[in-house]
Amino acid sequence: MTMDLPRCAPEEIGLSSRQVAGCIRALNHELTTMNGFMAARHGKVFTECWWSPYRxxxxxxxxxxxxxxxxxxxxxxxxxxxxxxxxxxxxxxxxxxxxxxxxxxxxxxxxxxxxxxxxxxxxxxxxxxxxxxxxxxxxxxxxxxxxxxxxxxxxxxxxxxxxxxxxxxxxxxxxxxxxxxxxxxxxxxxxxxxxxxxxxxxxxxxxxxxxxxxxxxxxxxxxxxxxxxxxxxxxxxxxxxxxxxxxxxxxxxxxxxxxxxxxxxxxxxxxxxxxxxxxxxxxxxxxxxxxxxxxxxxxxxxxxxxxxxxxxxxxxxxxxxDEPLPSAEDDLAALRALEKAQALPAGEVGQTLPDASWDGTYTMKTDTFDPWFAVAPPGVGDLFAAFRTPEHDHPIHSFSLRITPTLLTLSLDSGAEICASLDGSLTERFVASPFPALGAFAATARLTEEGTLEMRIRWLNGWFETILVFAQSPDGLTITTKKLRLNEADNYLIKTSLAIRQV
Missing domain, CATH: 3.40.710.10 (DD-peptidase/beta-lactamase superfamily)
Known part of the structure; x- marks a missing residue:
């Protein structure tokens, strides 16, 4: 059964389209990343927008x-x-x-x-x-x-x-x-x-x-x-x-x-x-x-x-x-265009593309890592670890990296694949994860000035982000996993592990 909410112009419910547009701009402040926003009065939605790739x-x-x-x-x-x-x-x-x-x-x-x-x-x-x-x-x-x-x-x-x-x-x-x-x-x-x-x-x-x-x-x-x-x-x-x-x-x-x-x-x-x-x-x-x-x-x-x-x-x-305002078609059109234009900033792009030296299959040598999202306030471990579905929560024993001119692909031994764009574009994809219905993501990757390979995974069923930093060394491939906390005092849950290339 369809139960669509009615839509209307802001002026109909006592706000100007310019005021609402100003609100959307102000919501993009320096202490947040907006994902989705809706407002209604008298049961009618007068503004709505999502910051692409959120939808x-x-x-x-x-x-x-x-x-x-x-x-x-x-x-x-x-x-x-x-x-x-x-x-x-x-x-x-x-x-x-x-x-x-x-x-x-x-x-x-x-x-x-x-x-x-x-x-x-x-x-x-x-x-x-x-x-x-x-x-x-x-x-x-x-x-x-x-x-x-x-x-x-x-x-x-x-x-x-x-x-x-x-x-x-x-x-x-x-x-x-x-x-x-x-x-x-x-x-x-x-x-x-x-x-x-x-x-x-x-x-x-x-x-x-x-x-x-x-x-x-x-x-x-x-x-x-x-x-x-x-x-x-x-x-x-x-x-x-x-x-x-x-x-x-x-x-x-x-x-x-x-x-x-x-x-x-x-x-x-x-x-x-x-x-x-x-x-x-x-x-x-x-x-x-x-x-x-x-x-x-x-x-x-x-x-x-x-x-x-x-x-x-x-x-x-x-x-x-309390009363409706006069209609303002031009302002309303500008508001609707602004709503549609909201998007997260593109990912950083490396000055050079990663080369084939990163390609290969790796076996974990010390501990393991995982790319999945976490909710971990400072001083607390991952609160969402308890919600992982055991039959889908496989420790990573081996993985492979594959580079093409446009993508970095991380393939896990569970069969899951995470593809990251090398051009900074945030394209929605889906991966099988320990949270079976919550695998929507958009990822970018780049070769940093320090020579490390960085993958940023934005998990689209929340504000979550995982950063994987791969560094080549004589001992193997060091993997630093950083999971966003969104806390100014302690912003990441960090773990380091080591893998060696299979020959």
């Missing part, structure tokens, strides 16, 4: 934006009387606690679903999300009475997913498909929800299109109805879109200290709320003005995401008029 149909990592899909599932389950928000977590997971012979702090026993929704679990630190993360959650020491103090806790959000599975017999995506996705026009076959090794749909494991996220924001803006059909009780949305806990001491930029609802944040403009994922994955909701915005980007922490919000506030939210 509308590609799902993109949501990071903690996905918590809002989780909260929505909790609301639906509550509506279906599968749970209530004041149920205690220790009662829901009594069997798991008994199996692990855990002795719980009395405060731990008082944690409710509502406390988890509002990030007021009361724990002194973030629970370990590796291994037995359900047991780790209950074993984490308490510092505060539940419900009294905000402390960000992604493990708690994963526990909400475990509740859905426990109470409904279905994982999050399976549960939400007929109850949410099909009702608001999200293509469930394309939407990706990565699983933990224990089979539970994980957080931060959602990948959605920019429009999928806009639709969720629109549902919240509508108070839970879609095209006249009630999807979820309005009272749940009133509670979700309200400050349930103040957080003035949160270690965030200004928009991270304005209060928190149900797995979403209050903004510095009164009455505005947002779904929020790391590195600037946003869904902005302004019910009073019937305005929603969806944005995917790769913003450098700690300042980049806030700068993007400030751009949206300055150029859109604070410019919004």
């Amino acid at each position: 509308a149909e590609l799902v993109h990592s949501n990071h903690s934006f996905g918590k809002s899909y989780t909260a929505t599932a909790i609301g639906i389950a509550m509506q279906e009387r599968k749970l209530h928000l004041d149920e205690r977590m220790a009662d829901i997971f009594a069997d798991e606690i008994a199996e692990r012979k855990l002795q719980l702090d009395e405060r731990t026993r008082r944690i409710t679903i509502r406390h988890v929704l509002t990030m007021t679990n009361g724990m002194e630190r973030h629970p370990d999300m590796t291994g037995d993360w359900i047991g780790n959650y209950f074993a984490t020491p308490m510092a505060y009475e539940p419900g009294t103090r905000f402390a960000y806790n992604s493990s708690g959000s994963c526990m909400l997913g475990a509740i859905i599975l426990k109470r409904t017999g279905q994982n999050m995506k399976e549960y939400l498909t007929p109850r949410l996705f099909e009702k608001i026009g999200i293509d469930a076959s394309r939407f990706v929800w990565c699983k933990f090794p224990n089979g539970i749909d994980g957080e931060p494991g959602t990948f959605a299109t920019t429009e999928d996220n806009l639709r969720l924001a629109q549902l919240y803006c509508n108070g839970g109805s879609w095209n006249g059909e009630r999807v979820l009780d309005e009272d749940f949305f009133k509670e979700a879109l309200s400050v349930q806990i103040e957080n003035p001491y949160a270690p965030e930029q200004k928009d991270g200290r304005c209060g928190y609802g149900y797995q979403l944040w209050a903004c510095s403009i009164p009455g505005v709320f947002r779904f929020d994922g790391g590195q600037g994955q946003y869904g902005i909701i302004w019910p009073e003005k019937e305005l929603v915005i969806s944005l995917h980007e790769g913003a450098f922490a700690p300042l980049g995401p806030q700068k993007t919000l400030d751009v949206l506030y300055e150029h859109l939210l604070l410019k919004l008029q």
Whole structure:
């Protein structure tokens, strides 16, 4: 069933095309790489663009934006009387606690679903999300009475997913498909929800299109109805879109200290709320003005995401008029041309092409390497390693390099091939990876002035980038793998390994 969102000119909803064009230009600031952007008012999309090779149909990592899909599932389950928000977590997971012979702090026993929704679990630190993360959650020491103090806790959000599975017999995506996705026009076959090794749909494991996220924001803006059909009780949305806990001491930029609802944040403009994922994955909701915005980007922490919000506030939210503006066909045409013209910068091109001395098959001598994307905040390993599909996650024992006048091809012993353009062009390709549905990429390669062979892989299901640097030496081929963190203090997860040429 087609459920296309209507489109309109910005002037129809109280913004000028020039203002929107100025917003797009300002979004291209120095602390981010934009991937996708949409905005709608009164249910009509008035601007949308993707930075090529990103495109509308590609799902993109949501990071903690996905918590809002989780909260929505909790609301639906509550509506279906599968749970209530004041149920205690220790009662829901009594069997798991008994199996692990855990002795719980009395405060731990008082944690409710509502406390988890509002990030007021009361724990002194973030629970370990590796291994037995359900047991780790209950074993984490308490510092505060539940419900009294905000402390960000992604493990708690994963526990909400475990509740859905426990109470409904279905994982999050399976549960939400007929109850949410099909009702608001999200293509469930394309939407990706990565699983933990224990089979539970994980957080931060959602990948959605920019429009999928806009639709969720629109549902919240509508108070839970879609095209006249009630999807979820309005009272749940009133509670979700309200400050349930103040957080003035949160270690965030200004928009991270304005209060928190149900797995979403209050903004510095009164009455505005947002779904929020790391590195600037946003869904902005302004019910009073019937305005929603969806944005995917790769913003450098700690300042980049806030700068993007400030751009949206300055150029859109604070410019919004209550009445339509006169049509401006020339300005609208210029805006639509600008939207279509957005693209990532081309890759660097070497002054000379790599020669045939790089061609060959190599065997790993020390450790291994891999080109796949990672999410690794400073001081933390790859958070997405748990989401790799074991049957597709093959350690690399050997690989080959092949040079042509236009391409560098890296062929892995698993059969996967990554082709990189030598002319700097970012061409979308696909490779079989440990994330089976998330193999879209665009790669470039060059011979550097230092004589190394550099391959840059932009993973198009997120802001992710992997840089592989091959260096010839008497000992063999040194491979330096750099995976982008998007953190100004520590920008890469780096690993070095060695391979030798087969003869």
